[in-house]
Amino acid sequence: MRTPLARAIGLGSAKEGVGAWWAERVSAVALVPLTLWLAASIVAHTGSDYATFIVWLRTPLTAILMILLLIALFHHTALGLQVVIEDYVHSGAKFAAVIAVRLGCCAFAIAGVVATLRIAFSG
Amino acid sequence: MIPSPTTTRSRPLSPNVQIYRPQLTSVLSILNRITGIFLSACAVVLVVWLVAAACGPQAYAPVQAAIASWIGRIVLFGATFAFFLHLCGGIRHLVWDTVHGFELRSIYISGWSVVGASVVLTVAAWVAGALMGG
Numbered sequence: 001m002r003t004p005l006a007r008a009i010g011l012g013s014a015k016e017g018v019g020a021w022w023a024e025r026v027s028a029v030a031l032v033p034l035t036l037w038l039a040a041s042i043v044a045h046t047g048s049d050y051a052t053f054i055v056w057l058r059t060p061l062t063a064i065l066m067i068l069l070l071i072a073l074f075h076h077t078a079l080g081l082q083v084v085i086e087d088y089v090h091s092g093a094k095f096a097a098v099i100a101v102r103l104g105c106c107a108f109a110i111a112g113v114v115a116t117l118r119i120a121f122s123g
Numbered sequence: 124m125i126p127s128p129t130t131t132r133s134r135p136l137s138p139n140v141q142i143y144r145p146q147l148t149s150v151l152s153i154l155n156r157i158t159g160i161f162l163s164a165c166a167v168v169l170v171v172w173l174v175a176a177a178c179g180p181q182a183y184a185p186v187q188a189a190i191a192s193w194i195g196r197i198v199l200f201g202a203t204f205a206f207f208l209h210l211c212g213g214i215r216h217l218v219w220d221t222v223h224g225f226e227l228r229s230i231y232i233s234g235w236s237v238v239g240a241s242v243v244l245t246v247a248a249w250v251a252g253a254l255m256g257g
Binding site: 035039045066070081109 | 166214
């Protein structure tokens with residue numbers, strides 16, 4: 001027979017928070033140069049037509065940076081939105097919302113990567 | 124009617140944001156979160172843009188037209204400012220993670236630096252875009 005307090009003492013936290021905290025920082029550091037590159041590229045392509053834009057996306061460096069950006073961006077987005085959900089949603093909808101965010105971010109990241117690869121490898 | 128002691132009443136929660144005087148620190152903290160949520164939606168727009176480009180010029184044209192419209196430009200301007208605010212605020216957080224800059228004076232200096240840098244970078248990006256022929 002153990003009291004609830006006795007079961008909790010000594011266990012500390014769930015010990016899984018450091019991983020998410022660290023991943024949010026690592027993705028943030030990666031996103032500093034990658035998002036600045038994207039912002040500069042969008043500014044540089046203001047007024048460009050479709051053909052010019054595709055020629056730019058087709059270069060290997062652009063495709064690589066775009067894919068790295070998409071992975072870091074949606075990883076960071078999933079972690080950030082999860083914290084927001086956990087702070088404000090306290091009902092059973094919390095788990096549904098966190099799962100929806102994770103699946104959604106995964107789907108959008110893959111869609112973006114596939115679109116980039118398709119442009120990069122198109123004729 | 125006298126409320127019974129067992130009646131559960133909804134009590135005010137602390138901090139009560141309605142009566143709390145806004146400070147630079149709290150406003151920037153809230154803005155970092157709001158811009159993060161807004162930029163999540165922008166990330167989805169980025170993917171829509173890439174998918175449309177991959178599908179061909181017919182699919183790309185309406186997306187490009189929506190971005191180039193007046194509403195699109197207003198949203199894009201807001202997205203630019205949100206991006207720079209979240210970026211500069213994020214760098215401020217990364218500095219804090221190294222256990223530096225927690226003195227009250229440093230916090231206000233870095234806070235106003237974030238606001239100033241975000242405004243300057245947003246204006247610079249749009250001036251550069253206009254010079255590129257937007």
